[in-house]
Amino acid sequence: HADEATVCLGVTVLTGAPIRDALHVSRAIKQARPTLSIVWGGWHPSLFPDQCLGEVSVDAVVIGQGEETFAEMVERLAQGESLDGVNGAAHRSGAAVHVEMPRLFRDVNDLPPHDYALIDVPRYFAAKGKRQFDYVSSQGCRFRCTFCADPTVFKRGWQGLAPERMARELSAHRQAYSFDEIALQDETFFTSRSRVDAIAEAFIAAKLDVPWTATMRADQGERLDDALLIKCKRAGLKRVMIGVESGSPEMLARLRKDITLEQVFVSAEKIARHGLGAILNFIVGFPGESDDSVRATLDVVTQLRAMSPNFDAAIFFFKPYPGNPIADELLQQGY
Structure with missing residues (x-):
């Protein structure tokens, strides 16, 4: 359930059949809430961030270890701020895809x-x-x-x-x-x-x-x-x-x-x-x-x-x- 207080939708995506399910959910939510940011993470976006951001319903992806990256992204989105400079992320700005610097793995x-x-x-x-x-x-x-x-x-x-x-x-x-x-x-x-x-x-x-x-x-x-x-x-x-x-x-x-x-x-x-x-x-x-x-x-x-x-x-x-x-x-x- 996504109400007006929802900051974003996070979707974990594995390669294979789960991509179909992720697309179904992401497209349905984007149609219902066009301004809600949709963030993909997990194995497939980590391997293919550019490809995932070629899907118009996906606004950003998390690459690799995602705990700190996603937390920072949520904070930025909640404040209405840009995702520029969020290490470990990739995001779309207009037609351009920005892949940020990798984030070091945390213990x-x-x-x-x-x-x-x-x-x-x-x-x-x-x-x-x-x-x-x-x-x-x-x-x-x-x-x-x-x-x-x-x-x-x-x-x-x-x-x-x-x-x-x-x-x-x-x-x-x-x-x-x-x-x-x-x-x-x-x-x-x-x-x-x-x-x-x-x-x-x-x-x-x-x-x-x-x-x-x-x-x-x-x-x-x-x-x-x-x-x-x-x-x-x-x-x-x-x-x-x-x-x-x-x-x-x-x-x-x-x-x-x-x-x-x-x-x-x-x-x-x-x-x-x-x-x-x-x-x-x-x-x-x-x-x-x-x-x-x-x-x-x-x-x-x-x-x-x-x-x-x-x-x-x-x-x-x-x-x-x-x-x-x-x-x-x-x-x-x-x-």
Whole structure:
């Protein structure tokens, strides 16, 4: 509901089908309230600010980490001021598009917690069919996968929330929403061993007592010691998600995944031995991928699933999301 006191409409936009929904909402609001500023943020505007501002209903976009940028934009708009000089923003002035200087990334621990009261959390439980609470404990990724836009947006940087803050926030959220499981939706949760150790300690001390799922790279799993896995399991770790992507060493090299199949199987054996579950993610249909490469992937899927009844595999078709080297190659080839 946008009344006369509304300063602007902010829309988070992901590449793909969400663009259609964002356009539908933005155009409807702009038609009803022509003078209301509409600001897009999120992955797609961060990658393509000029393209997004080619849409007449969009007045400005936030690029990259948006908390401080959007707050400054709202303050300016509330005062009727120009968005010129707002670092991390792009905006339209007449027919011209102005892309401001990038904003330096702030430590996520300096940013306030998300206000979940603004979200209809039970609606998400209903959509999932389970009371699983999504939580992001870190930002960015240090790796260079050629199918991913994260290196473009976050410049291969990574930073994580303090373990004590995580335990405090999740304890409060559980009291408020009575969820049965936590899904830590980080790009790579196990990036820092010392931080993971401290998180497990904090969860145990807070008596969080709720199962959780976290993301892990195969090379991180290979390095992870048994003692820390035992502690994580005691703290509630139930399942890990590993992006294997391909069963072909040649394809893994092309993807710059920087893992080996040996690391995948070592990690899987360790996870199975500790009685943990795993969701193993794969992608097929990369441009130019051979039938032999796909068969190699399916063979690895079969081997991994046979290692534990708690292992599941998810196979996705490659989608050329913008902002990564493979998508750029396809554009150069005329697709």
